[in-house]
Amino acid sequence: MEIHDNLRVNMARPKRFSWSKFFVIILAFVIVIGAGLAIYAYLALRPMAKAESNVQAVVKQKTQLTNLHDMTVDYRDGSTYAVIGSENGKEKVAIIHGKSSKVKVFDFGNGMTKVQLKAKLxxxxxxxxxxxxxxxxxxxxxxxxxxxxxxxxxxxxxTLDYKNGTVYRAVNGL
Structure with missing residues (x-):
């Protein structure tokens, strides 16, 4: 404070930069953005997770497959779900078309692997x-x-045959 003619006058002092407030604001901003991204990812992936649990429930109900894993979805002719599991010690693939509850089971393990597919392509x-x-x-x-x-x-x-790689369908140049 300064005194001018017997009057006290408050002089405006420059405020100091507060690093602690700066870091709190940045941290709050990062948390809000992170939470927003997490909610977005959850909402975006929820339909696929629900479909996967539905497919696994149908496969468990309609077949004897256990240890279900590696579900894939193909959208070429509607939604076709494939899930790999084991039955009596043998690997099998269960195929479900769309929202149908019909399950077809095929033997797995004696066909082309992904490594062989990649080499062929x-x-x-x-x-x-x-x-x-x-x-x-x-x-x-x-x-x-x-x-x-x-x-x-x-x-x-x-579209290649699983066992020998014979071409069933080919669409080129899209």
């Missing part, structure tokens, strides 16, 4: 990038539904 089809490789059913046979980017940059789809 890179070698035979000069695939730049593989987008998806999902198990599905076509003409009562277990197949791989593949989507990949060709050497010219186009989107391509293949």
């Amino acid at each position: 890179k070698g035979d089809y000069q695939a730049k990038k593989i987008y998806s490789a999902n198990l599905s059913e076509y003409q009562n046979a277990l197949v791989w539904e593949l989507s990949y980017q060709g050497k010219d940059g186009s989107l391509n789809y293949l």
